[in-house]
Amino acid sequence: MIRSTLCALVALIALPAAAQHAHQGSDGPLETGQSAFAAISEIVQILSDDPGTDWTKVNIQALRDHLVDMDLVTTQATVNTQTEGRIVEFRVTGERIVADAVARMATAHSPMLELATGWTVTA
Template identity: 55%
Template sequence: MSGPREPGQSAFAAIQEIVNLLMADPGTDWDQVNIDGLRDHLVDMDNVTLHAAVKTERIEGGARFTVTSPDPAVAASITRMISAHAGTMDGVTGWRMTSMPLDTGAEMEVTGDAGEDAKIRALGFFGVMSFGMHHQAHHLALATGHNPHQH
């Protein structure tokens, strides 16, 4: 294909990717599609990635990440993202993840077996949040009206 390929903005690109998948799937249940829900989640991702402050503390077996913002909208995004991530990923990689909401965000502890602590600390909060390829399936679930955070 000649000509531009990039949609120009990552959240728009994520939405476009999901819309293209939905349009190509004859089994799409259009009564369940919720692109606005996906967009809300992408706003949360943007808020946490670009507007949150992270304090990292070494703990036995890993790290405690205190993620905060004085902006109430960003703090709410932090709480939603950390709670969902810890709940979804706890034990998946062999790491234990717990979260605790704070007035200005949330705290997440990530620990692993011997030798995993250095990896957890090296990845830091954003590396831990991005680990795995579950995000794309997660976005499709949100867009099709499913809540991937419920077990």
């Protein structure tokens, strides 16, 4: 059941991804529909193009959940910034669902930001 559901999901997502790629080089839009859907479509297309993809290790739901968190933080969180010298503090708050998303995003992305910039990042 899970395998057939995944195949159906991949088929449904891959079709818009094909349409998305068909627009490249034209004056039409590159992103099809809602941004999270387009991101999932693009990732599924990349994975589909890779013959080494182990679909048993692909977790589209986890990607979707992460994209939902990104959307909540980007569109519904309130950010207050405080600067003292070279230290910048961002206090990101919101309703319960937003606060939970902020916690997950800060935990997931702080180490990447630290690696990419060389900054000291605390979440």
